[in-house]
Amino acid sequence: MMAATGTVFVAAASSPIFRRHISLPVAGISTKKTNLSVSTSLNTRPSLDVSTEKPPTTRSVSENGSLEKKREDELEVDQRLSLNDYFEQSKDLIRSDGGPPRWFSPLDCASRLNNSPLLLFLPGIDGVGLGLISHHQRLGEIFDIWCLHIPVLDRTTFADLVKLVERTVKSENYRSPNRPIYLVGESLGGCMALAVAACNPDIDLILILANPASCFDKSQIQPLIPLFTIMPEQLQPQVSLRYMLSLMAGDPLKMVRATMEKGLAPQQTFGELSQGVLAMSSYVSVLDDILPRETLLWKLQMLKSASAFVNSRLHAVKAQTLILSSGRDQLLPSLEEGERLRQLLPNCQIRKFNNSGHFLFLEDGFDLVTTIKGAGFYRHARYLDYVSDYVPPGPSEFKQIYEPYRWLDVATGPVMLSTLENEKIVRGLAGIPSEGPVLFVGYHMLLGWELVPLVSRFWIEKNIVVRGIAHPMMFTKLRDGKLPDLSTYDAYRIMGAVPVSGTNIFKLLSSKSHVLLYPGGMREALHRKGEEYKLFWPEQSEFVRMAARFGAKIIPFGAVGEDDVGELFLDYDDLMKIPYFKAEINDLTEESVKLRTDIGGEVANQDVHLPIILPKPPGRFYFYFGKPIETEGRKQELRSREKAHELYLEVQSEVEKCIAYLKEKREKDPYRNIFPRLIYQATHGFDSEVPTFEL
Structure with missing residues (x-):
């Protein structure tokens, strides 16, 4: 059963230097403020105080795996936040800027399962740490979530960021040696995750990498960095920020499709689309606060050094890895990079999202929890247990x-x-x-x-x-x-x-x-x-x-x-008489795990094949x-x-x-x-x- 909410994280052995409480509006969930406590100590567990004024929706799982019935007002509600919420909450977070990089726990979400694994989110070039905002509610049901915030004016090098994450990983592994630690990174954060994994091959890490910047040397923007540095200052911010905003918004048609799929009346649909477009254009100034000229230049240079750092250490990565590759990434050749990493890493799978852009986590239609569960990457211990680790769908x-x-x-x-x-x-x-x-x-x-x-x-x-x-x-x-x-x-x-x-x-x-x-x-x-x-x-x-x-x-x-519905046209016996199909069947069977090899007869290990079927009305x-x-x-x-x-x-x-x-x-x-x-x-x-x- 899921644990109740209202939990307060208690700091580890050493207390933080100080804690700053930032009230963030939980857009789309409640008009109440959620107290989000940010630890400014790099070696301290983040403190969290979750308001219990409005209990979040939970889904109970009975002992036999069935979903317990709820009253109509308790049924699962879509509380997914959007790109607009990302910008709104970023305003408060960046205004409270100060101090070194730090962890925070934005658990404005439902209750967690018992013994939830730890998930560390490593941000991309923005550094805010709210890249998973659309997924907080669902992730919080099955994970402990910490997010890394890199202040706007911070100039910590990539190597030192890796050491920061590494210290946290080692500390948490010491506290719970039998619990896996998830490193979820996008772009720059993907490089951080790979670097930490390379340096800690004996710790049970699970990497979830969205369009990792390990291929930044092939990015279309990389050759433009020298030109960017000499561009007139009055022109440079508008060009760079409009470009970053277009990357975050992704394909405009996807926003239109997502709105149309809600089934609203034409007038409501037009109104929602208009509000979305106006909201996006108004966030140029917020993006200017997140990535001012000097910070953007620093981050682009960091991407270059991060890529080189990681590629020299890929051979040491042993962690279980899931690559999420976007087909319309305008910043990085992510599909090609995903395939390259899949070939190089010993325990790696890939999931492709052909119609998505660079900031995959912020796009409508993408669900990180569903992706993790579908790939078979959710577990509580060293090895996946298909029964105890299973989480039924909502x-x-x-x-x-x-x-x-x-x-x-x-x-x-x-x-x-x-x-x-x-x-x-x-x-x-x-x-x-x-x-x-x-x-x-x-x-x-x-x-x-x-x-x-x-x-x-x-x-x-x-x-x-x-x-x-x-x-x-x-x-x-x-x-x-x-x-x-x-x-x-x-x-x-x-x-x-x-x-x-x-x-x-x-x-x-x-x-x-x-x-x-x-x-x-x-x-x-x-x-x-x-x-x-x-x-x-x-x-x-x-x-x-x-x-x-x-x-x-x-x-x-x-x-x-x-x-x-269909009629067999060519079955196994027919296919085995044709040399081409016989070779294909042999290849498929060699790739497959063998079953019932200790018995004979009709049900002994079967050759893998696909019969040819003629459809019927x-x-x-x-x-x-x-x-x-x-x-x-x-x-x-x-x-x-x-x-x-x-x-x-x-x-x-x-x-x-x-x-x-x-x-x-x-x-x-x-x-x-x-x-x-x-x-x-x-x-x-x-x-x-x-x-x-x-x-």
Whole structure:
């Protein structure tokens, strides 16, 4: 459960020289002032006093991973701050300037989880330390956040800034040696993070780098520095500040799209756009205070030295690293640099944002928490635990993930059936237990087409996060090659997928989760022609005794409809007869983690391939969840291999019965084809539930 707010950070062993309290308006959240305490001591933990006059919205996570229901007035609210808020809060922060660089904790956000890892934000060329302002509320739910503020008139060298961060890292690692420390840096801050990691390879650091300036020698602005120094003073500020403002604002069309997507009335949309444009133009003077001529020149020279400093030490960086690269960065060649760093760093992943600019963290539409979770970079200890480290998505996060796949629901009009305790079949998921542990065991459609409708419907209708047991290729690549990039599976990881292993199933069931298991695995999802709805399960039980150990309910289910949306044109057998495709399949298989190498038969380790499918006018998907099979109180009985195998065969038989039931009943569904469904929705409303066969 999340810890309550109102926490006060207590200084470490040495007290700060003095503390200055700066009242910052929390725009868009409350008209109250948030007391933000800034420590001026470089070796001291920042002190924070969070007002509790208006408790922040929190999201509780139950023991089984489901999201607890809240009253309507307690539901998640979008409290995301904007670029305008960045400038407004920067005014107060830079006016209180004085003293050396320091840490502050802007936790105007919700409560944190227990034992939250520490996140240190290292700013870019602006130095203010508010670059994560759009993400404070969500980051504060799962991290302790400290931000580095570099005063406008400060002239601390890059090497000394690195030492400052390094002292903090060592101090906090000494206090909590088993807790990772996140270094989140943009541009110049990315160089600081890399330098600290190079100097401390034995400390558990996680680097999140947005457009790091390690490639500043290739920047289009780098050759202009000499010209910039001799430019007339009356011209120089306007040119440089307008350029920096354009970098911060990013693509103007993105601001327009973000406003249009709110669904406001035309007059409101025009008014909001007009206010945004006027506000941006009015902040030139604020930017002049943040980056006056001498400071801007100092920072540009620092970028040059930082790049050289870091590139001479990249070989020493061992930290887990996530590079965030923008495709429209006008300051740095960030896409190219991201790929270069990915090749050089031993434990590095990259996420690309092709339509974003240099100041990625300040852009609408980018969510740092979702990105970290999707990449599998959120953990509390040295190694990632897919169960204890998992944070379920919130409503807005789910919507962001689900929207790109919504077309699949529209195209296939899923019908969900479940079985009540009295064995009555009902439409919907009323027969599904809300409390875990529950183990769903079923049939894997071609290419796993059923996953999106299944997982999303459980989230929408039952408020349940279904934890899918997935192939390791979604989490690990043995080498670079032709397999899809790991970013392809970010949405699956956010929605709770875990790599298949006995340990992970054990942990999920022990935490009372709802677990989704396909014994047929890849062999079912990549079946051959004529094998639709045929089960390919191992000879021996792989899950029965595990379920019995925790008294889990086993729910067999069938999924039907793949033959109504596509037809196999070239399957595995066909592809292996063609030399080109055979070579491709061999390459893909070599890149993938091997499974079930200790058994033979149909379900042994499968070659990775992509069958060629001819699409059809979409039919309909049908799901039938049978009556839950109880294992509570049968732990001793099911220790017997014979008894466990009997139950295993019973589950397999029930899955086959569910499939047979759906195949028979769908023949009587007048809305099986997409066209009757569209006509029905056009006349009854597109949010209406389309009828199906009689139960």
